Amino acid sequence: DTEVTQTPKHLVMGMTNKKSLKCEQHMGHRAMYWYKQKAKKPPELMFVYSYEKLSINESVPSRFSPECPNSSLLNLHLHALQPEDSALYLCASSQLDGAGNIQYFGAGTRLSVL
């Protein structure tokens, strides 16, 4: 089973709203990732958590705040977003076995900021 579950599937929010995206995996993976994907573009890495600690932040604006409550869960808290933040937000997870870590992706959350 290589399932990564993301909720909600769709989210519409105003620029003053606060919302959260959730991601869950039960594969025992110790790395979890957030990506942002615009139409007809490849995924862009935002954050990486390794062993529940933030290991990579790709200079993402502070209106995006990641959280890793435990090894199975990953959240992305959203506040005061801009219309240009509308995109598909993808979560992924992988083992950390050194050779070449296969990242398994969830189905994504389609976010629209009005």
Place this chain on the structure above:
Amino acid sequence: EDQVTQSPEALRLQEGESSSLNCSYTVSGLRGLFWYRQDPGKGPEFLFTLYSAGEEKEKERLKATLTKKESFLHITAPKPEDSATYLCAVQAGANTDKLIFGTGTRLQVFP
């Protein structure tokens, strides 16, 4: 700077018409090369990983190969359900957390 380039950008095939997608890379210390399939509005689905030049992997109508400079995804006798965007990504150097993606090839297979 590490770079991944995919070609063609888009490919239209008749059902049964075999072809190949290209992924060329310039990286320091390749750790792994990955192929993903992505349907519109969905997350990328893992297809293959290749680690060293000469390696090949097959799955149904798809076959991935790797040289020191590029990888090919060969599609044999494609069907309309093979229509999707195919993404190539590499991991390189000491940082195995990061995937460097190409811009993808959008494949359409017509009946």
